[in-house]
Amino acid sequence: MATREVLVIAGGTSSESEVSLKSGRRLLEGAHALGLRAELAVVESPADVAALPLGAGDLVLIGLHGGFGEDGRLQAYLDVLGVRYNGAGHRASAVGMDKVLTKQVAASIGIDTAPCALLSAHSGPPAFADVARTLGLPFVVKPRAQGCSVDLALVEDEAGYTDAVAAAMRHDGRAVAEHYVDGVETTVGLLAGEILPAVEIGFEGKLFDHATKFVPGRSEYRPSTLPRAVQERLAEQSAALFRELDITDYGRVDYVVPPSGTPVLLEINTLPGMTNMSVYVYACTAAGLSYEDMLSRIIKAVEAKQHQPRPER
Numbered sequence: 324m325a326t327r328e329v330l331v332i333a334g335g336t337s338s339e340s341e342v343s344l345k346s347g348r349r350l351l352e353g354a355h356a357l358g359l360r361a362e363l364a365v366v367e368s369p370a371d372v373a374a375l376p377l378g379a380g381d382l383v384l385i386g387l388h389g390g391f392g393e394d395g396r397l398q399a400y401l402d403v404l405g406v407r408y409n410g411a412g413h414r415a416s417a418v419g420m421d422k423v424l425t426k427q428v429a430a431s432i433g434i435d436t437a438p439c440a441l442l443s444a445h446s447g448p449p450a451f452a453d454v455a456r457t458l459g460l461p462f463v464v465k466p467r468a469q470g471c472s473v474d475l476a477l478v479e480d481e482a483g484y485t486d487a488v489a490a491a492m493r494h495d496g497r498a499v500a501e502h503y504v505d506g507v508e509t510t511v512g513l514l515a516g517e518i519l520p521a522v523e524i525g526f527e528g529k530l531f532d533h534a535t536k537f538v539p540g541r542s543e544y545r546p547s548t549l550p551r552a553v554q555e556r557l558a559e560q561s562a563a564l565f566r567e568l569d570i571t572d573y574g575r576v577d578y579v580v581p582p583s584g585t586p587v588l589l590e591i592n593t594l595p596g597m598t599n600m601s602v603y604v605y606a607c608t609a610a611g612l613s614y615e616d617m618l619s620r621i622i623k624a625v626e627a628k629q630h631q632p633r634p635e636r
Contacts (some may be wrong), residue, residue: 329354329622330383332372332397334365337390339473346597347386353618354384372397372417379405382625385594386395389469393594394420409625411593414626415568420595421466422499429588432567434560435504436588440468444496447525448593449489451481458502463530464488467497477503477530497506506581509547510559512606517560519606521547544605560586572624575603 331354333347334340347363354361361384366372369391377383383401385408391397393410395417401408410420418424426436440457442448442464454462461479464487476487478500491498506627508531512519524531524543549553561576570593577589597602599614 328382329359329361330375330377330381331361331386332383333363334367334389335390335392336367337388337392337469337607339388339390339469342596342598343392343439344388346388347599349598349614349616350384350386350460356615357622358620359464367455369396369400372400377401377404377406381406382622383408384388384622385409388594388596388598389420394468402485405478407625409572409594409621411568411570415570416593419591420573421467422467422590425591426588429564429565429591430564434564434588435585437504439499439501441494442488442498442500444492448492448498451484454484454500459480460499462530462548463501463502463503464491465499465500465501466491466494469494471588472534476528501511503529504579504581504587506579507549507551508577508586508589509557509580509586510577510602510606511557512576512603512608512618513561513565513570513572514612515572515573515624516612518562519610521549521554521557523547523549523603524602539600544602545608546609549580550584553580553586557586560588562590564591571628573603573621575606 331347331350333343334345351361364375385392385397387393387397390564393416395413398413402413417427430436433497438458440449440454460475461596463475464478465475466473474490476490478484478487488498508524509521510524511521524542525545557578564576565574571608575592575595578586579589580586590618595601597604604614
């Protein structure tokens with residue numbers, strides 16, 4: 324592809340493919356509005372990506388969410404080709420997609436995370452009574468490597484535990500049970516090396532699950548109302564996590580802030596949704612940026628950053 328041509332990649336086969344297609348189409352519109360020659364490639368597998376005419380120096384906007392598009396496999400392939408792309412590198416993507424690895428990295432730099440228990444279809448999930456004794460009731464069950472709050476469930480009894488584990492494990496046989504933290508759901512974004520103001524997510528009920536997130540009218544975004552000191556801590560912790568993972572162009576970190584005021588990390592999103600309804604886009608809008616302003620800054624950051632070393636074979 325010639326200079327200033329952009330290929331947007333979206334689709335995939337993960338549980339987030341529908342959102343990915345919406346992100347991809349919006350990225351394409353944004354690229355066209357910037358005067359770029361852009362095309363959209365809808366892919367369903369790594370083989371589809373391998374068939375794309377990509378080479379060193381090309382620019383790709385990844386609109387994939389979850390699966391091979393976000394877990395480091397696509398990023399590693401693009402690194403081998405020398406293709407420039409948005410979002411985290413292959414190593415950080417692998418960490419960010421795995422909720423347990425994310426917790427470990429965050430804890431290593433002093434960020435609080437909720438206690439959890441690992442669930443595996445291979446070894447069999449622990450008994451409900453054991454998990455409840457360790458984490459308390461209620462607790463949350465979620466897939467270990469899915470986004471968009473897919474199959475996220477609040478467990479309050481044994482029957483609910485059985486159903487939640489079955490749903491969470493249907494993806495790859497791995498899930499996480501996590502202590503439920505009651506508080507204010509808050510997200511902090513990164514754009515071209517700068518931390519965006521924190522955004523608060525309001526919703527009915529106890530859990531910001533998939534339906535609550537994507538059904539219009541069931542949730543709302545607003546600038547954070549947390550005390551300034553808490554917002555500053557959120558910004559500092561998020562910046563530290565982005566630095567630790569070497570993420571420079573954009574990303575998002577999600578927290579819950581209990582009444583104590585100490586943020587508890589939920590997860591990091593290395594390829595945030597890019598639709599008009601996405602919380603990351605809202606955060607940019609709240610900071611006074613249009614969609615095109617945001618996308619222009621992401622592209623400039625992608626063009627400026629150094630390539631990651633090629634993955635070892």
